[in-house]
Amino acid sequence: MSKNLFLTGTGTDVGKTYVSALMIKKMRENKKKTAYYKAAMSGNDRRPDGSLIPGDAQFVKFISGLEQPLEEMCPYLYEAAVSPHLAAQMEGNPVELERVLECFDDVCNRYDYVTAEGSGGILCPLRFDRCKIRLEDFIKARNLSCLMVADAGLGTINSVVLTAEYMRAHGIPVKGIIFNRYQQGNTLHEDNLLMCESLTGLKVLACVRDGDTDLEIPFELLESLYE
Numbered sequence: 019m020s021k022n023l024f025l026t027g028t029g030t031d032v033g034k035t036y037v038s039a040l041m042i043k044k045m046r047e048n049k050k051k052t053a054y055y056k057a058a059m060s061g062n063d064r065r066p067d068g069s070l071i072p073g074d075a076q077f078v079k080f081i082s083g084l085e086q087p088l089e090e091m092c093p094y095l096y097e098a099a100v101s102p103h104l105a106a107q108m109e110g111n112p113v114e115l116e117r118v119l120e121c122f123d124d125v126c127n128r129y130d131y132v133t134a135e136g137s138g139g140i141l142c143p144l145r146f147d148r149c150k151i152r153l154e155d156f157i158k159a160r161n162l163s164c165l166m167v168a169d170a171g172l173g174t175i176n177s178v179v180l181t182a183e184y185m186r187a188h189g190i191p192v193k194g195i196i197f198n199r200y201q202q203g204n205t206l207h208e209d210n211l212l213m214c215e216s217l218t219g220l221k222v223l224a225c226v227r228d229g230d231t232d233l234e235i236p237f238e239l240l241e242s243l244y245e
Contacts, residue, residue, distance in 0.1 A: 020053070020126040021244035023193070024162040026136040026153065026185075028177035032169045033198030035074045037226060038135045039081035040233040041240065045131055046083060048237050053129035054078045056092045057118045057156055058137050058144050061099030070095040074135070081231075086129075093121040094144075102137050103146040113144040115151050119159055131244050134162065140181055140190070154188055163191045163245050168214070170200040170207040170225065175214060182218040192220060193243050200225035 027034045045052040062070040075091035094113050096105030106112040136153045145151040168178050185192050201207050211222050224235040
């Protein structure tokens, strides 16, 4: 079985997929057999034959050079660019936790390191009808440790602290924080980093700038985050 790490975010579009791609790229550059997994993915385009293209997975493959088949990366795809629970209500094919775990286990059996990415923030529901499934159900079912991805800009202190407090209150281990869209020398970004570390007790392990093609984190530290 593989060693795994789950990436959650303080919200939607904070850069989880970008950071996932850079992490996988660094692992591959160090000769590690690695994979990507996302339980549910919405906002996908359709091919001419009507099938959905897993956009986030395709992006990860493009950035990281990952050779993993797209079909392994995400069991639930939706066209509507909304939360998976709402997309499923609109389009059908609601998330089943058993299938999410089964597909995840299949990937874990084929690779040595698996980077799993959440949908939106930690509270994003995967399903919310007669059956209620949240990201934390997946995380806890496989005892996954987590990294938090956050935008470095205005408002991130509140988002980071609330996310960290929720995860701790619900028994979800957090390894640290990665800041995205960080600008060295930007007073706000530098203060946000210090305040987030101080208020959560978590370290900002890496800062990603727009256009970065490498994750500036020692490989040994990155590898140690996977469990």
